[in-house]
Amino acid sequence: MANARSDDIARQTPAPAVEEPPRKSDLTRQRILDAAARVFSERGYSGTRLTDIAARAGLQAGSLYYHFDSREKLIDEIMHLGTRRTHAAAVERLAALPPDASPLRRLETLIENHLLLGLEQSDYSSASIKLIWQVPADIRERQLVGQRAYGALWREELEKARAVGAIRPDLNLSTVRMMIAGALNWATDWYKPTGDSPTRLARDLVEMVLHGLARAPAREAGPDGGVADPPPATSRPRR
């Protein structure tokens, strides 16, 4: 079941231009999920009752039970949807790039997409991040399956970039991938709409990750001197 899901993601193609109008029961289901994501995110797993979710969705409890008969099924679906949408959007955005887009442009696209989707569907992201350690272990395990499929896409892009010499050869790409994921996921927690726009956040993160904080060309080697191809030495301020 969980494996079938991650396969779905890998095969996902952009939606056709003309869609069937959604059925009424699909709309209700979506309304329940949106309400549940918000309530879970506000009250935590053990603090949420199905009746709270029904009330938030403006439904009778019976109508909610028709779609989801337990908290487990709801949170499972919410966490799964968050990862699946982010993954599907990443695949679409990469496919929409010009065929000669550089590997760095492709990495930039992955970073932007993850941040923008995370903030856009913030109740889903926030519920996933806050509740991952509160839900039963079998739900957590199932989420990891979808997350690994999405992680494989990142790994592939990082490896392609390294293979053609676009990124440094001296860093562990698993570390890089997990560190970027941490930076991106945490943003859902601290981001405030009153501050910088999501696009500006994404630009700053892309710039830091791809090109570094240090002011070029006053590039300074780390303690291990692990910097590949340093630019010509120039005088730099010392303090």
Add this chain to the structure above:
Amino acid sequence: MANARSDDIARQTPAPAVEEPPRKSDLTRQRILDAAARVFSERGYSGTRLTDIAARAGLQAGSLYYHFDSREKLIDEIMHLGTRRTHAAAVERLAALPPDASPLRRLETLIENHLLLGLEQSDYSSASIKLIWQVPADIRERQLVGQRAYGALWREELEKARAVGAIRPDLNLSTVRMMIAGALNWATDWYKPTGDSPTRLARDLVEMVLHGLARAPAREAGPDGGVADPPPATSRPRR
């Protein structure tokens, strides 16, 4: 109370070379905290009972109650200790640097320290990260006070680095700080002792954050062209 704590941190100085031997009751207290950090991290807030913690510490429940009479007090102390130790170690390590250490070396020190302390006291870090959204709101608020004091140290170092031109002027330093914190904190969750050493992880993160993933000098501007002082153009592979 919470404010007094964050002031304590700011004034903290390295311990004197000769210390009083710890009292027996301090040792017991420490044993309880270590056991509690582990149990909270494994079972979550609502899944943990004081009797589980007493059993793990090899104590009678009465002895535990003598030191901590509620789960709230225990988790509050555990979260507080995690932040305080990391903050105090950062202050010490910065003070131990040569007076002419560059601003980038100081930022490197902050990153290394945060990662190493997080992994070293992993039960404390892990309990803090997993439980922050499970504990009562007043505990969460108190933790934020300590975290803000520690965040102020980071802000100060980043601003000093920018003031002397050691880091790029075009990035929002709050974004930078929160993104680095996310990358570091998340590592407590995914790190496996069977992989790279903590020192190697820290080196990779420092390299990525300060100098970027993109292979120098084939530096490539972002879509906004926001790269400061690019090195001389060279041919770079296009695919």
